[in-house]
Every structure is written in C-alpha cells, then in structure tokens.
Amino acid sequence: MLILRYKYISQRQFIYLLSILVGFLSGVGAVVLKNLTHFFQHLLEGKLVIDYHHAFYFLFPILGLTIVYLIIKYIIRNRVSHGIPSTLFAISKRKGIMKRYQMLASILTAPLTVGFGGSVGLEGPTVATGAAISSNISRLFHLNQTTRNLLIGCAAAGALSSIFKAPIAAIIFAIEVFSLDLTIASMLPLLLASLSAIITSYFFFGSDVLLPFKIEDAFKINDIPYFIILGLILGVVSIYFTEAYDRIQKLFDKIDSPIKRLLVGGIGLGILVFFIPPLYGEGFEVINNLLAGNAEEALKNNFMHLDLTNVWIVILLLFGLVFFKIIASALTFGAGGVGGIFAPTLFMGSVMGNCVAKIINITGISNVSESNFTLVGMAGLLAGVLHAPLTAIFLIAEVTGGYELFIPLMLTAAIAYSIAKYVHPYSVYAMELGRKGELITHDKDHAVLTLMDIDRVIENNFVAVYSDMNLEKMIKQAVVKSNRNIFPVISEKDEKLIGIILLDDLRPIMFDQTLYKTVFARDIMQNPPEIIVIGKDKMTDIMKKFKESNAWNLPVIKNGKYIGFISKSKLLTAYRNKLIEVTS
Structure with missing residues (x-):
C-alpha cells in the first residue's frame, strides 16, 4: 500500500485524503461517546432517580468513578490523562506520537464518568480519541512530525465540528488551542476534516443539535x-x-x-x-x-x-x-x-x-x-x-x-x-x-526550541579526567587520546562534575617533565562558565546560557553526574534543521 501511495498519490493529496479520514473517524468517535453517555444518563437518571429515590444522585457518581478506576487499572493498565492537555503534551514533548491504548481509553471511561453523574464534558475525550487515532494513522504511513501535528489538529477540528455542528468554529479552535499555522497548507486539511466530521454527525444525528436555539431578540x-x-x-x-x-x-x-x-x-x-x-x-x-x-x-x-x-x-x-x-x-x-x-x-x-x-x-x-x-x-x-x-x-x-x-x-x-x-x-x-x-x-522561535530534543545535541567524545590525576597521566590518558580542547574534571567516587580544564591551561606546562608528578588536575581546573542541567533547563534556557556566557561548549549534568557537552555550533545546526522541518 505504501509503494502504491508513493507511486500514484502526491504527498499533498495524501494529506487531504487522510484529513477526510481523520474527520470521519473523529465524527464516529463523537457519535459513540455521546450515545453511550446518553444511554447511561437516561437509564440511570430517568428511571432510577425519578421513579425510585433521590438518594441515587449521591450513589451514582461514586459508582461510576469506581467502575472507571477498575477499567483503568485492570483493562487499560495505563494512565488516562485529560483529553486536550494530554494531546498538547503529545505535540510538545512526544513529537505528536500518542500510544495506541489512547484510541479507546476515553471511549471506555468518559461515558461512564459523565453518564453516572460526573460533572464534566465529552468534548475533551472526543478530541483525545480523534487525536490518538490520527497520530497512529500518521505513524502507520511514516509521516513526519509536522504532518502528525497537523492531522492531530484535524482531529480536534473534526471532533468539535461533529459535536456542535459548527465547522468554522472547529477550525478556529484547532488553530487557537493547538497553535497551528494559518496557511493554505494547513487550512485545506482542517476544512476537509471539519466538513467530513459534520457530514458524519448529520448522518447519525440528523438535524439535532446540542443547543437548539435561534436568536429572537435583536441586539440593541x-x-x-x-x-x-x-x-x-x-x-x-x-x-x-x-x-x-x-x-x-x-x-x-x-x-x-x-x-x-x-x-x-x-x-x-x-x-x-x-x-x-x-x-x-x-x-x-x-x-x-x-x-x-x-x-x-x-x-x-x-x-x-x-x-x-x-x-x-x-x-x-x-x-x-x-x-x-x-x-x-x-x-x-x-x-x-x-x-x-x-x-x-x-x-x-x-x-x-x-x-x-x-x-x-x-x-x-x-x-x-x-x-x-x-x-x-x-x-x-x-x-x-x-x-x-x-x-x-x-x-x-x-x-x-x-x-x-x-x-x-x-x-x-x-x-x-x-x-x-x-x-x-x-x-x-x-x-x-x-x-x-x-x-x-504561535511564537515560531519558541515553538522550534520546544520541539527540539536535547538528547540529540549532547556530545560524548570528551575525555574526562579525575581530580587527583597528575599531569603525566592527564597527558597520556587524555590529551593524547582526545581530539577536543576541553577536558571535564569529575570525582572518581561519584562521577560528579567538579570543573573543566582547557587545552590552553595545559599547553604552557605540558612539556615540563619536572611538573609531571607535582601538578594535579584539581590545581589547574576552572569552573565552567555555565552548566546545563537535564530535567531542569529547557531549550530556551540553554540558548540563554550560551548567549550570556559567550561560550562555545557547555557541560551537561543529569542527577548531578557528568554526561557530556553541548556545543553552540551543533545546537544552532539542530535548530536550523528543526525550523526547516516545522515550516516545511
């Protein structure tokens, strides 16, 4: 199928076809979620509460949340996050990749939550369901990150279009909330997805709408x-x-x-x-x-x-x-x-x-x-x-x-x-x-930095030395073997970064053999101009540290331990490549 696609369908045409498919599936997801929820709600509130006892209002939410807990623990066996925040997280930090269980997680849990009295809505779970489906379709066809994010936006537009029968508002929602670029390349897929979803909604629900009201009083x-x-x-x-x-x-x-x-x-x-x-x-x-x-x-x-x-x-x-x-x-x-x-x-x-x-x-x-x-x-x-x-x-x-x-x-x-x-x-x-x-x-510079993967710019070909190494050992075990001009100094006990030694610091004394046994790494090391901390520093912070320190290489630590360096040149190259990918 992939071979036939590459032979006969252009990339743009294929995205249009997928956006229609994503819109349709988001519409079907909305239909399933709504019908299941209304089934539970009418069954419980309409029969038991009205015909039997008002106390069921107290029992139903507890019962529904308990069933949801059991489904998550024993059937899904993964955390089910809130719909739109989990989708935003997938775009920002997981390159638009959502796990397969997310395609069904909300369908299994949201109707029970709301139908049994949970005071929340179905729009977020519908968006999450459509987004997970679109993400996994994108992975199936080996689409890049930018296209995955676009199709997730199409799923969001499709979900809202299907629920509210408001196709224009649905497109705007995808652009505002998911920060998609408003271009011809993105507008047509969003339009096709929204259209596909609303047609699906009309097919299943007819002309029924959530808010069946028309303006009667004129604005004064x-x-x-x-x-x-x-x-x-x-x-x-x-x-x-x-x-x-x-x-x-x-x-x-x-x-x-x-x-x-x-x-x-x-x-x-x-x-x-x-x-x-x-x-x-x-x-x-x-x-x-x-x-x-x-x-x-x-x-x-x-x-x-x-x-x-x-x-x-x-x-x-x-x-x-x-x-x-x-x-x-x-x-x-x-x-x-x-x-x-x-x-x-x-x-x-x-x-x-x-x-x-x-x-x-x-x-x-x-x-x-x-x-x-x-x-x-x-x-x-x-x-x-x-x-x-x-x-x-x-x-x-x-x-x-x-x-x-x-x-x-x-x-x-x-x-x-x-x-x-x-x-x-x-x-x-x-x-x-x-x-x-x-x-x-919508800040393109910030968006590119957020999407960059810090692990891919860390370099590990720097030869480390221990603080108690003498000059002779440093020359034989580090200088001779390294093609870099920086040597991280770490403690032998726990491999924590203590300082750095520049080749310029060694050059004046490295040929004086009388100092080989008396000069140690701790004597000539210096503090790095800045240190990058994995888990704490964001890519925007890293860029700021390079700018303020005017350094070309900065050491990286994780949980206190030295793991490598990041160079400004590699960081800027990675930024340029990501910018091209995002804006292509």
Missing part, C-alpha cells in the same frame, strides 16, 4: 454598557474557574493513594449532586432551559424546595450553580474521572449571563434579553477560561445562528479574555505545560 446598541459589565464579571469568573480548578487539583496531587482520591472525590461529588441535581453530567439541559426562559424548570429539584416564583431566589440558586460547578468538575477529575472542561465552561457562562440579565431587569435599570445574555455569557467565559476568544465567538454564533450578536460576542469575549490572560498567562488546558515552558505557541 443601548445594551453595550451592560455587555461591558458582563465581560468584566466573566473575566473575574474565569479567574475563579482557573484558580479553583488548579488548587483542587493540587490538593488531590498530594494524596498518594488512588483509592483515597476516589473516595474523597467521589463522596464530595456525590454530596454536591445530591443537593444540587443540575450539576449532574454535562449540564446542556440546564443551558437549554435558560435559553428558553425556563429557569424554574432548570432549578426545580432544589433540595430546599424554595419558592421559584421569587426571582431573587432563582438568582441566588443560579449563583450557587456557578460557584459549585467548577468544584464538582474538579472533584470529578481529582477522583480519577475522565472528561473535559469545555461543557462546564459553557454551563457556568450561560448561568452567569442569565443571572446578570435577571438582575438588570429586576432592578429596573433596563430591559435586556435574558436569552441573548445567556448566549453571550457562554462565549465570554469560554474566551476567558480557554484563552480562545475567536473560537468562543464563532461557536456561539454558528450553533445558535446568532450572527446578529457579533458585536456583544466580540466585546464580551475580548474583555473577559483580556482580564483572564492578565492574571493567568496560560489557559486551564495549557497551564502545566506553560509553567514548564513546554507549550507550543
């Missing part, structure tokens, strides 16, 4: 001040979302036992869902009720049976949903659940937008459209939390046909994004990679 220019206020509020909520998620994850990281994490997270989630049933699952039913103006329907199962004819009580309960949704999502992840944060972000944004509109209307300040504010709220929080303002704007506009709301969508998304970006430089998806400097961004 007088509402601009209120949309500005909404943008400011959503910027603050974005910061709360990121902080709460990050801190809860760090607390769970301190718990060594996965069983303890399961119990703590599962019981905590069960308590929240028991008292606040709208937190069960993805939450799109709540969003649709708010868009339809049925806030009372969305809150009808409140545990205190409060009077929902009182608007202030409705507002208070909606604020509670905003506050507790991210806590429920973080508990789901902490307990070992598999899902994404895309749906929780839309949930919180819609509820917050609806709250603001209700407050404006009830106080008599103005009369604004609650459905419009609900829509714009989703876009604003999506822009703030995911750092993807264009995706947020086009997604809401495409899904709801809300192109009339472009001005408030752009205004709110820009304000929320700016505030969130100022406080948190990286999105929730990219936070961990960003802190380590391992995130691929």
Whole structure:
C-alpha cells in the first residue's frame, strides 16, 4: 500500500485524503461517546432517580468513578490523562506520537464518568480519541512530525465540528488551542476534516443539535454598557474557574493513594449532586432551559424546595450553580474521572449571563434579553477560561445562528479574555505545560526550541579526567587520546562534575617533565562558565546560557553526574534543521 501511495498519490493529496479520514473517524468517535453517555444518563437518571429515590444522585457518581478506576487499572493498565492537555503534551514533548491504548481509553471511561453523574464534558475525550487515532494513522504511513501535528489538529477540528455542528468554529479552535499555522497548507486539511466530521454527525444525528436555539431578540446598541459589565464579571469568573480548578487539583496531587482520591472525590461529588441535581453530567439541559426562559424548570429539584416564583431566589440558586460547578468538575477529575472542561465552561457562562440579565431587569435599570445574555455569557467565559476568544465567538454564533450578536460576542469575549490572560498567562488546558515552558505557541522561535530534543545535541567524545590525576597521566590518558580542547574534571567516587580544564591551561606546562608528578588536575581546573542541567533547563534556557556566557561548549549534568557537552555550533545546526522541518 505504501509503494502504491508513493507511486500514484502526491504527498499533498495524501494529506487531504487522510484529513477526510481523520474527520470521519473523529465524527464516529463523537457519535459513540455521546450515545453511550446518553444511554447511561437516561437509564440511570430517568428511571432510577425519578421513579425510585433521590438518594441515587449521591450513589451514582461514586459508582461510576469506581467502575472507571477498575477499567483503568485492570483493562487499560495505563494512565488516562485529560483529553486536550494530554494531546498538547503529545505535540510538545512526544513529537505528536500518542500510544495506541489512547484510541479507546476515553471511549471506555468518559461515558461512564459523565453518564453516572460526573460533572464534566465529552468534548475533551472526543478530541483525545480523534487525536490518538490520527497520530497512529500518521505513524502507520511514516509521516513526519509536522504532518502528525497537523492531522492531530484535524482531529480536534473534526471532533468539535461533529459535536456542535459548527465547522468554522472547529477550525478556529484547532488553530487557537493547538497553535497551528494559518496557511493554505494547513487550512485545506482542517476544512476537509471539519466538513467530513459534520457530514458524519448529520448522518447519525440528523438535524439535532446540542443547543437548539435561534436568536429572537435583536441586539440593541443601548445594551453595550451592560455587555461591558458582563465581560468584566466573566473575566473575574474565569479567574475563579482557573484558580479553583488548579488548587483542587493540587490538593488531590498530594494524596498518594488512588483509592483515597476516589473516595474523597467521589463522596464530595456525590454530596454536591445530591443537593444540587443540575450539576449532574454535562449540564446542556440546564443551558437549554435558560435559553428558553425556563429557569424554574432548570432549578426545580432544589433540595430546599424554595419558592421559584421569587426571582431573587432563582438568582441566588443560579449563583450557587456557578460557584459549585467548577468544584464538582474538579472533584470529578481529582477522583480519577475522565472528561473535559469545555461543557462546564459553557454551563457556568450561560448561568452567569442569565443571572446578570435577571438582575438588570429586576432592578429596573433596563430591559435586556435574558436569552441573548445567556448566549453571550457562554462565549465570554469560554474566551476567558480557554484563552480562545475567536473560537468562543464563532461557536456561539454558528450553533445558535446568532450572527446578529457579533458585536456583544466580540466585546464580551475580548474583555473577559483580556482580564483572564492578565492574571493567568496560560489557559486551564495549557497551564502545566506553560509553567514548564513546554507549550507550543504561535511564537515560531519558541515553538522550534520546544520541539527540539536535547538528547540529540549532547556530545560524548570528551575525555574526562579525575581530580587527583597528575599531569603525566592527564597527558597520556587524555590529551593524547582526545581530539577536543576541553577536558571535564569529575570525582572518581561519584562521577560528579567538579570543573573543566582547557587545552590552553595545559599547553604552557605540558612539556615540563619536572611538573609531571607535582601538578594535579584539581590545581589547574576552572569552573565552567555555565552548566546545563537535564530535567531542569529547557531549550530556551540553554540558548540563554550560551548567549550570556559567550561560550562555545557547555557541560551537561543529569542527577548531578557528568554526561557530556553541548556545543553552540551543533545546537544552532539542530535548530536550523528543526525550523526547516516545522515550516516545511
């Protein structure tokens, strides 16, 4: 098959064909994930909770997370990371290579997590499934790293296009979140993948959409001040979302036992869902009720049976949903659940937008459209939390046909994004990679440095000497045998780097035989201008050390032990080759 491909199909045509295939498979993955999740959710919530007892709301999340834990431990036998962060890690640090088990891992675990009440979404697992499939297809056909990354972006575009039936927003999502270059070479494969996925979605789901709502209330220019206020509020909520998620994850990281994490997270989630049933699952039913103006329907199962004819009580309960949704999502992840944060972000944004509109209307300040504010709220929080303002704007506009709301969508998304970006430089998806400097961004120089493999530029042909070697031994065992002009000095006991000796340091005394027995390596060695530490120094740090030290060779240590040198010339050659590969 490979021979036939090389004979009759050009590289560009082959990428187009693969992008169509990847889009189709991402669409099928979305169909399987959605159907399985809805099957579990309707079976459990529709039959057992409504017909038997409300207490099942407490039991289901614990049961679902336990089943997920058993599947991961005994069937998958590998860690199942969160969807989009794991995909970003594969692009940044694994050259776009994802393991085969990742093609099925999310399909086996995400529907159980969400269907049994986990307060997360399916978008991340769908992207991860499509990305893993595209990565392994790329490996099957021996495609290079740049093409692998492009097809992973195609999988992401296909996944979102299939889920939301928003092909343009899906393409923008792939470009914004995965930092793909916006060129003709990348645009057409993304377009083909998105188109293939949405056709697949229409084939299986027909015209059904997650948010079946069309704009009815026209945008009024007088509402601009209120949309500005909404943008400011959503910027603050974005910061709360990121902080709460990050801190809860760090607390769970301190718990060594996965069983303890399961119990703590599962019981905590069960308590929240028991008292606040709208937190069960993805939450799109709540969003649709708010868009339809049925806030009372969305809150009808409140545990205190409060009077929902009182608007202030409705507002208070909606604020509670905003506050507790991210806590429920973080508990789901902490307990070992598999899902994404895309749906929780839309949930919180819609509820917050609806709250603001209700407050404006009830106080008599103005009369604004609650459905419009609900829509714009989703876009604003999506822009703030995911750092993807264009995706947020086009997604809401495409899904709801809300192109009339472009001005408030752009205004709110820009304000929320700016505030969130100022406080948190990286999105929730990219936070961990960003802190380590391992995130691929649109900064081409930084992207190339991130993709470079440090192990490939380390040179090992430097002859080391021990600190207690005399001059005679150094000449016979090092100088004569080496074709380099630097000699690392290491301790004989643990091979730790102590210093370096330059050939220029030896040249004035190397022919004076009276010094052969009296001069030792420790007497003439010097400290290296800089030391490169494997595991600590990123490629950007290494470049900075060469620039500041003005050195041509720097020693490399790992766990304190000397392992070799990196030369500036080899580093720059490797950078040039990677740049050509990335931009080809």
